[in-house]
Amino acid sequence: MGDHHHGPAKGLSRWLFTTNHKDIGTMYLWFSFAMFILGGFFAMIIRAELFQPGLQLVDPAFFNQMTTLHGLIMVFGAIMPSFVGLANWMIPMMIGAPDMALPRMNNWSFWILPPTFLLLASTLFMEGGAPAAGWTFYAPLSTTYAPPSVTYFIFCIHVLGLSSIMGSINIIATVMNMRAPGMTYMKMPLFVWTWLITAFLLVAVMPVLAGAVTMMLMDVHFGTSFFSAAGGGDPVLFQHVFWFFGHPEVYIIILPAFGVVSQIIPAFSRKPLFGYDSMVYATASIAFLSFIVWAHHMYTVGMPVAGELFFMYATMLIAVPTGVKVFNWITTMWRGALSFETPMLFCIGFLVLFTIGGFTGLMLSIAPADFQYHDSYFVVAHFHYVMVAGAVFSMSAAVYYWLPKWCGRMYNETMGKTHFWISFIGFNLTFFPQHFVGLAGMPRRIPDYALQFADFNMMSSIGAFIYGASQILFLYNVIATIVAGKPTSEEKVWDGAEGLEWTIPTPAPYHTFETPPKIDPAHAHS
Amino acid sequence: MCFEAKRLLKLALGPVLMLMSVVALASGGEASQVNMSPGATQVGERIYDLHMIILGICTIIGVLVFGVMFYSIIYHRKSKGFKPAHFHESTKVEIAWTVVPFLILIGMAVPATSTLLEIYDFEDAEMDILITGYQWKWKYEYINENGENVSFFSNLRTPQSEIYNSQPKGEHYLLEVDEPVVIPVDTKVRFLVTANDVIHSWWVPELAVKKDAIPGFINEAWTRASEEGIFRGQCAELCGKDHGFMPIVVNVVSKAEYNDWLAVKQAEAAEIKELMAQTFTMDELMERGEAVYARACLACHGANGEGGVGKAIAGSPIATGDLGTHLDVGINGVPGTAMQAFGGQLNDVEMAAVITYQRNAFGNNMGDTVQPIDVYNYKKG
């Protein structure tokens, strides 16, 4: 890294060749926001088509491409990179490290992402269109019956996997080796803990996804029959492999969000996090359980009854550690001195909506009831309550919470609160009615629907437009803050905030903790 | 579940259901359905009860948890000068809120397990229907020990004009088929579910059946409808372009009606065999052909043979060219395009009629007729 004492290089080369964790974090965050807008744009097309019964705007084949790309881009392009960006910015600052352990690999793991997503988006313009088998791309729809662009799609998944694995290895290496003296594991801020566990999950399951798409590639081009009964394979095998990756994947998305919330709620409650140890154990239990519940996505494929029972019981168990987390957060708030700045509002929004998503998750875990819920809009509502309200709300909270530290300027509080309330209302208007249409029998991934579902779908579309528009306000607020926000140089921007990141100057200098900080042994975690 | 507990649940669910119905009424003139339907089977009722019990338990927990949170939000505010406490752990409390939810989960698992075991009890089915998912329609085959198997395809009946908004939509928009599957009431019917191409999923909410149709493998499900009526469902697994356009309609009728229906279908099958041996006049073929065209070809080739998803029939080199090529396209389809092989979907009489119709309608004027025996011979090579 050469001379530590100069600032960033000038111009484009600063960003292309940077090995600075803050620069890379910034790029990840902006990139993920761009993907969030793109994936959101696809969602708007979906909701516009579903505004009324009948086909108005797009044909069914294109509609399927939209649902597929919306899912893939939101999961792999928006949510995952946004948390990697946050990890890059915050983990070294939280554990008192000067940078990530592997800065050059850090640069690569970011820079392979943009071309990959460009390639993925360009499949829309290829002959036969983009992949259209949903973000879960079940075989044989995604193999024998896929458009030619599936080969590019498989390549994209491989590269994304590689990027994620490199990012995770970097995070694990950083956390395990770069902690300041005295920063023991059980003193680490919870955000670091949840990311450490997430990174282990990623290293374990991204190769499984790579294996699944490799088998697809071989089936499509090299005459194997992993997923085709004709040659002795089995399409259901694909689902097992996919969900063996896929279920840990949803926890990969949500665990860092848990970490963020565990940082912010104590800050605005002016009271230490309740049950730190149990939070760590609960996170680890959730990660462990995520490996033995995958087939609850497949209750209707015709498993033996013993299999159904096993996966049902194991899935129900997840409610226990998840419940512990929710109880801990609420107890943290209990008898605190609460104030409701924008980050706290988003965390409370997270708590309420994520808990609702958790309840519907529990309902979905009940195999016999799932025969009615499965692949209906009830499922769509459920995973948007946990993904959007879980990951996106907590990400918004994180940006508002740490933005003053990053750029030394305060965001506009009124605009932030407006963003929250419009998001909250828009989100619920979009997704709450989807529970109703799902229970009434509307399947997911359909471009047109029966008349009985019309009212709620219109409501849902209006909500989606509102929620979409609120993100423009978010973008404006962030840019306005960076360009012209009220300057602040207070080290501790929030009076209740705890942790090493609040001991360095504001805005955070290009290089921090070049000499390790002293950790007060009496002072527990964050 | 004891009576008291049920009443408690009803009390807890009261407000939720009220909210649901208010939302439903506010959203439109007539109430939209906002909850799962217990449907027309005993299993469906059990699933519905299970759903309501768990929804109720979740609601109670939610009210308690959010109650505590909102109490804190209202009373423990910094702006009210509330001084923060400093506690940050309590082993007793933490053990309690690990153990209590665990016990609640066991309480949920008991009825869930017994319902699941009931759903998996396939014994003593009185009849079997083989359901095959196709892109994008369903085929039903009644497996009879005595006599001919009855088999037919069930296609979406909603016209393209309704889908593309040039005509007002009918009451059962997208949930209507040309030929519903018919089953007798109070009879345990076993469904054998498989697929011809990709994975589909056969779902009729009111019969409480959802089972994936997997190409190459066979799955089973069963239902026993306890009331007569028409029940509608849809494919529930993304299966390609027209996934949203392959509905299911099940007509549950009395046993006597069912036997009559089956007799008629079996007679029809026999009749078709007989028709195969007949020679039809041009007019007869054109009349039959028009009906077949409307059912099997119109969606893609247009009401006037002008084309659409498929090529135009009017003036087409195939419909005004060599008869053998025309039969080949109709019977075997064109691989790699949307033109399917209709040889297995239309019987020989229908195929003969529709080919004749295509060659002599929409301004095409070949003047030749195709007889069922010609189709039969063509298929035999």
Next chain:
Amino acid sequence: MIRFTANPAIDTVIKLVTVAIAMFAFVFVVMVPLYNVLCDALGINGKTSGEAYTSVQAGVDESRVVSIQFVATNNEGMPWEFGPTTAVMKVHPGAVNDTLFHARNPLPKAMVAQAIPSVSPARAAEYFHKTECFCFNQQPLEGGAAAEMPLQFIIDRDLPRDIKTITLSYTIFDVTDMASGAVATR
């Protein structure tokens, strides 16, 4: 602690890369074979053994009769006429039974087919023993040719008594384009 290098961070990287590679290999060397083993053992998807059954049953259990239904499905793009010659057979567990499936290739070109069996209820699959089956091999037919294909099977005497009907489904696939000679495992 195992140490590979002096730099502990590089050590961590080596270990994690090993884990990632191991997980990729895990898919191919563990998950796929394990799934196939579990399918055979538990009859997932109603899969039956792909090899001829050679043991001899202890005798015929004449105390009960099991109804065997045969159904046939053509996969997409498979134009053959294909089906059982007998729709339903009543058999005693332990007895050796023979039946025939009929196939005809209506196209003017030679084709190769593979029939894939699947048994319902799935838990009956492990008690359905085929001593001879056309599904063990790919079946070629000249253009326009027809064939009667034999199936010989035994229902195991240990078949649970509550199973009274077994459905054997064959789905026939066109495998002309696949590497000919490669025998399917199932």
